[in-house]
Amino acid sequence: MDGGIYLLQESGPPIRMILQACSSERALQTLLAQYPSLLAGDQIDSARPRRWLLVAREAPLPRPGDGPGRWSVDHLFLDQEGIPTLVEVKRSADSSLRRKVVGQLLDYAAHAVHAWSPEDLARLFEERCAREDLDSEGLLADLLENCCRPGEFWEQVNDNLDMGRIRLVFVADEVPAELVRVVSFLNAQMDPAQVVAVRIRQYAGAGLKVVVPELLGEPSPAPPRKSASTRPKRSPTPAAFFATMESRRGVWEAAVAHRLTGWASHAGMRLIWDRDTIENLVHFVMTQDEHDYRLFSLSTAGTVEINFRWYIGKPPFDRTEKRLDFRQRLNCVPEVALPVEAVAGTGGFSLSSLLSEPALRAFLDAIEWALIEIRLSWYGDAVLGLPSPGSVRLPRGAAVASPEETTPDEPPAEPPPGEAVGVAPGTACPRSSRT
Numbered sequence: 001m002d003g004g005i006y007l008l009q010e011s012g013p014p015i016r017m018i019l020q021a022c023s024s025e026r027a028l029q030t031l032l033a034q035y036p037s038l039l040a041g042d043q044i045d046s047a048r049p050r051r052w053l054l055v056a057r058e059a060p061l062p063r064p065g066d067g068p069g070r071w072s073v074d075h076l077f078l079d080q081e082g083i084p085t086l087v088e089v090k091r092s093a094d095s096s097l098r099r100k101v102v103g104q105l106l107d108y109a110a111h112a113v114h115a116w117s118p119e120d121l122a123r124l125f126e127e128r129c130a131r132e133d134l135d136s137e138g139l140l141a142d143l144l145e146n147c148c149r150p151g152e153f154w155e156q157v158n159d160n161l162d163m164g165r166i167r168l169v170f171v172a173d174e175v176p177a178e179l180v181r182v183v184s185f186l187n188a189q190m191d192p193a194q195v196v197a198v199r200i201r202q203y204a205g206a207g208l209k210v211v212v213p214e215l216l217g218e219p220s221p222a223p224p225r226k227s228a229s230t231r232p233k234r235s236p237t238p239a240a241f242f243a244t245m246e247s248r249r250g251v252w253e254a255a256v257a258h259r260l261t262g263w264a265s266h267a268g269m270r271l272i273w274d275r276d277t278i279e280n281l282v283h284f285v286m287t288q289d290e291h292d293y294r295l296f297s298l299s300t301a302g303t304v305e306i307n308f309r310w311y312i313g314k315p316p317f318d319r320t321e322k323r324l325d326f327r328q329r330l331n332c333v334p335e336v337a338l339p340v341e342a343v344a345g346t347g348g349f350s351l352s353s354l355l356s357e358p359a360l361r362a363f364l365d366a367i368e369w370a371l372i373e374i375r376l377s378w379y380g381d382a383v384l385g386l387p388s389p390g391s392v393r394l395p396r397g398a399a400v401a402s403p404e405e406t407t408p409d410e411p412p413a414e415p416p417p418g419e420a421v422g423v424a425p426g427t428a429c430p431r432s433s434r435t
Helices: 025-034 101-115 118-132 136-144 150-163 177-189 238-249 251-266 320-330 340-344 357-382
Strands: 005-007 015-020 052-061 071-079 084-090 167-172 194-205 208-216 270-275 280-288 291-299 303-306 347-350
Touching: 005 208, 015 208, 025 052, 025 071, 025 084, 025 167, 025 194, 052 101, 052 118, 052 136, 071 101, 071 118, 084 101, 084 150, 101 150, 101 167, 101 177, 118 136, 118 150, 136 150, 167 177, 177 194, 238 251, 238 270, 238 280, 251 270, 251 280, 251 357, 280 357, 291 357, 320 340, 320 357
Parallel strands: 084 167, 167 194
Antiparallel strands: 005 015, 015 194, 052 071, 071 084, 194 208, 270 280, 280 291, 291 303, 303 347
């Protein structure tokens, strides 16, 4: 039986503090969110004590086959090395503590490394700071302590997710011995992931409370960070992307993809060649003052995805009306009809919708408008000089074959004229106001 602890005063007798059961699981979660140091970062790594950045409470995690956000992690933290730390909080009175919590957190971890991206975590963090009126840049600076720049930190997060270098933390007011043994076993088996259990006890007396975190089990030290050059490359080469696109979607859609990547490079965008579990992808990213705006993506399945969710917390698209304006401009492309709800997540359409020159020009008009709005939101009217959407054409000799009767510079036949899908009748499609 716990005999309590004693608080010594400068004068007067010691104050006896009695062990007090946690009132509720929610109270323990709130305590941890307010005081992240209770995660015992100095006990997890005494040589390099862990500092914590709370990304989100109830962090949504996509569950395969059930749509986005079907699971939620009690707390999602990042430490100063960008290691995602998933925390599950339980009271000792919860009968599922030993029986279910291990499988639950392992489920979360297995899906998190595939479902989350650095952009997802950055967005969750920015949304939390906006809700709680916190200074996101200041919190991140406090975490990093000048050890690296924010852009480098988010690259570390990406590397850690790629390698499965995460940390799982079980937190409870009392931790059964059986769970401690499970934690020790998992630590020996799960390199480079780390598993720890933290017991947080509360003592009360004379109107005071003392909270004592204690690391249980035998945590394995966090493995040294591997350099990106030692990891297997998951990203396809541009040549592989276009070859796959041509073989699966034909020369015309591959030609449109060439047009888009060429235009984006001239417009100052960054191309990120990527791969999910099935398709090769290229993401079109505008970087402004270390903020990445992943405006849209192409896949070798012949889809164009508009990634509203990647920049929903960044100016000017933190304002719903700006995202709706962007959607309206995109819907000026014939056969494109993004629904209103897409501005809170993603929307997509077939790349074949851009086969005609007018359709491609309308799409690039919309993207050009978005680029200008991003730059204006940071620098005002001082930023001009984006290329005209029609000024970048597929160069002769590109790695896309063309039928004998046409040249690579000639667009395919235009579809029959008709009103733009998704735009209300009588609504004029806006054009970029600057070139």
